[in-house]
Amino acid sequence: MHRKLFYIMCFVLIGQQVSGCESTGPVAHPLMTHYIVLSQNLLYAVRTGDSTRADIDTLARASTQELARQLADDAAKKAFWLNVYNAFVQIFLQHDTTLYQHRPAFFSRKSIVIAGHHLSLDDIEHGMLRHSKIKWSLGYLNKPFPSAFEKQFRVDSLDDRIHFALNCGARSCPPIAFYDPAHIDQQLDLATKNYLFNELSYDTTSQTLYLPAIMGWFRHDFGGKKGMLKLVKKWGFVPEDAHPHIRFKPYDWTLYLHHFQNDTP
Numbered sequence: 001m002h003r004k005l006f007y008i009m010c011f012v013l014i015g016q017q018v019s020g021c022e023s024t025g026p027v028a029h030p031l032m033t034h035y036i037v038l039s040q041n042l043l044y045a046v047r048t049g050d051s052t053r054a055d056i057d058t059l060a061r062a063s064t065q066e067l068a069r070q071l072a073d074d075a076a077k078k079a080f081w082l083n084v085y086n087a088f089v090q091i092f093l094q095h096d097t098t099l100y101q102h103r104p105a106f107f108s109r110k111s112i113v114i115a116g117h118h119l120s121l122d123d124i125e126h127g128m129l130r131h132s133k134i135k136w137s138l139g140y141l142n143k144p145f146p147s148a149f150e151k152q153f154r155v156d157s158l159d160d161r162i163h164f165a166l167n168c169g170a171r172s173c174p175p176i177a178f179y180d181p182a183h184i185d186q187q188l189d190l191a192t193k194n195y196l197f198n199e200l201s202y203d204t205t206s207q208t209l210y211l212p213a214i215m216g217w218f219r220h221d222f223g224g225k226k227g228m229l230k231l232v233k234k235w236g237f238v239p240e241d242a243h244p245h246i247r248f249k250p251y252d253w254t255l256y257l258h259h260f261q262n263d264t265p
Contacts, residue, residue: 033058035070039083040178046090047176047260056091059084060113067115067153074155075181078162078188081128081153082179085121086167088112090176093169093257100169100255107168117149125166130221131158139220160221160231161188163214164195167259171252172199172213177261193235199249202238209244216248 042055071077092099092111099106107125110118119127126135131154132146133139146154165188167173174195179187199212215228222228225246232238 033062033066035059035062035067036076036080036083036181039080039087040180043083043087043176043178046087046094047258052087052091056113060116062115064115064149064152071153073181074157074159075184077153077155078129078159079179079181079184081124082162082165084112084114085124085129086165086176089121089167089169090257093255097255097257103253115149117147121168123150128154129158129162129166130218131155133158133218133221137220139218139222158221159188160218160223160227161192163218163221164188164191169255169257171254171256173256173259175259175261192231196232196235196237200232200237201249202244207242207244209238209246210249211246213248213251 038055038058042052042059044050045052045055071080088111092106107121110120110123112119112121112124122135126133127143127146127150130139132143132150134141134143164174165177165179167176174191177187177191195212201210202208203210209229209232211228211232215222219225219228222231228246229238229244233240233242238244
């Protein structure tokens, strides 16, 4: 197997208890592009500083029919769109850090081309990964008229764990990982647990639970405060019999690029 693909398959096994990484990942047919592998290749090139041009061009010319065949379930869709989103944030901001001074325009600009369709970072996050949610509705409202492309390639069910996997370039963002359909549940569990471990705090004296800002922004994705409390109890951050007040921490928008899993801050 090509060394590049071998390394990628090592990265996607983060969080797994493995003694080594064997080259047993997907093997591309010489006449067929495997788009999930391509999304991993793109992200790997971002990490290593290799050229991303060929991968970007291949995604732009992707076959809609073949992409639909490969993104046949939510595991595949989540892995693909998470890798694509995280890769393009890095690509854009490494090219021009001043874009981050105008974040609304940065996230809404349709500069990503997938299978001939122009998408923004917002389209990927709120359309594909959040099942066509309106961005500033706390997760309560759906888009009334999503595009046919979005309806075809969005997830069937919103998974709140994606919020702990999307890296928008800010200091408060979770680290970037290489997502793979075969391990997506374990990877998203790990991302959730690690992000909450680093970001939440619990004041037992005042019985106040301070949660990451992103949970407040998208509160309905988490099932409201009741769902948030259930989540943190699941991971053992708060005792089962506790009923704390919930507050949300401020978000640090300081630009922080190349924050990959296992990198030292």
